[in-house]
Amino acid sequence: MPKKDLQPLQIQRMLPRTNCKQCGLATCYAFAFDLISRSKKPEDCPLLLTPEFSESFRVLKELLGEGERIRGTDHVLDKTKCTGCGDCVTVCNRALTTITKGGRLSQRAPVPPPLKIIDGNLSVVEWKSCKRATPGLDLCNLCAEKCPFSALDLVKAEEEDDAA
Ligand code: SF4
Ligand code: SF4
Ligand code: SF4
Structure with missing residues (x-):
């Protein structure tokens, strides 16, 4: 599951x-x-x-x-599985820089990329740029879906708040 x-x-x-x-x-x-x-x-x-x-x-x-929450983000990374392949970074950057206008792709104003590979593992370096940091866009799951090694999972912050 x-x-x-x-x-x-x-x-x-x-x-x-x-x-x-x-x-x-x-x-x-x-x-x-x-x-x-x-x-x-x-x-x-x-x-x-x-x-x-x-x-x-x-x-x-x-x-x-074995995944651990990357502090201050929705990202849960299993470092034992992450190879640093960068597939998640690529799919995220593409999603954040392109929009669809009447079926055509157009460039969106660039934002600092949220994800980066550091020392062979995924890091979240600009959480504010992640769609999940913006109410209404917080269902994005692209990076986790793209991971070929099931190393990444995304968990809503509200799940913690609800439990409080
Ligand atoms: S959830 Fe979406 S916007 Fe956020 S890092 Fe992943 S692909 Fe990028
Ligand atoms: S989280 Fe997955 S897609 Fe991203 S760098 Fe690690 S192994 Fe590659
Ligand atoms: S309340 Fe007690 S039994 Fe329940 S999860 Fe916490 S430590 Fe375990």
Whole structure:
């Protein structure tokens, strides 16, 4: 299943559901949102590390992968999979510099590219240029869809806010 399709209720069902707050959150449901947004990891719930929940822990690790949120962005990158190929950068730059007018492509005023390859990994260097930073355009998913190695995932910031 693509990671972007993970649902909070689906994740919550695998949690201990005691609402014990040891993870720093008020409820297990809030923790489920933070797992999906990669603000928390399964190991941040002490109960998941006990033998009783070892199977849930294993499945959660498999579902969520090793991706980590790039601070201040919607981008979740698995550095163990990112090869620095730059396909995401190329597709993003093309999308940001061209618009369709009556079926024809036209040039859009250039903005500083949001993505860049640094030291062999993807970095987000201009978050404000990313469409997802602008309300109404925040459904763009092109860079993640283009990644040939499933190294990149995009998670809406609202998913964290909803859990607050
Ligand atoms: S520590 Fe685990 S069981 Fe306790 S509230 Fe957080 S997610 Fe739920
Ligand atoms: S989400 Fe869209 S605009 Fe933002 S970095 Fe990816 S391709 Fe570019
Ligand atoms: S995130 Fe994917 S497409 Fe982008 S540089 Fe890494 S491997 Fe290539």
